Amino acid sequence: MVVDQFSDAELDRLFQALADATRRDIVHRVTVGEYSVSGLAALYAMSFAAVQKHVAVLERALLVTKEKRGREQIVRGNHEGLQKARRLLEEYEEIWRQRADRIADILAEENSD
Numbered sequence: 001m002v003v004d005q006f007s008d009a010e011l012d013r014l015f016q017a018l019a020d021a022t023r024r025d026i027v028h029r030v031t032v033g034e035y036s037v038s039g040l041a042a043l044y045a046m047s048f049a050a051v052q053k054h055v056a057v058l059e060r061a062l063l064v065t066k067e068k069r070g071r072e073q074i075v076r077g078n079h080e081g082l083q084k085a086r087r088l089l090e091e092y093e094e095i096w097r098q099r100a101d102r103i104a105d106i107l108a109e110e111n112s113d
Contacts, residue, residue: 006088010062014085017061022046023054027063031077037066040075061085 006014017023022044029035029043041051055075058064062081067074 005084013057013061014063014088017057017063018085020054020057023058026051026054026058026075027077027082030064030075031082034074034076036069036072036074038072 018027026040029040037052037055038048040055041048044051055064055066055073059066062078063085064075064081065078067076
């Protein structure tokens with residue numbers, strides 16, 4: 001199971017990273033193309049330092065990577081980390097679908113009696 005591949009701390013970092021709308025938007029943008037941190041900062045009504053902090057949270061969660069290119073820090077989506085997160089969320093979705101199906105079965109049994 002993918003869930004077993006994450007420590008509690010890793011799960012906390014992932015869900016904390018995805019809990020913020022700005023961070024989710026940054027992830028979306030950098031999966032389509034690379035951006036410098038200053039380029040990202042220009043897109044949001046917040047300081048450069050605030051965007052840097054958002055990128056750092058995403059980097060700790062392994063959803064993005066940063067690479068120094070000259071004076072710029074280039075941010076890209078981390079394909080491996082994003083795929084692992086996707087598989088984890090799909091696994092949770094399947095668990096909840098199974099539970100919902102089981103509840104439906106129980107209710108159907110009760111109604112047939």
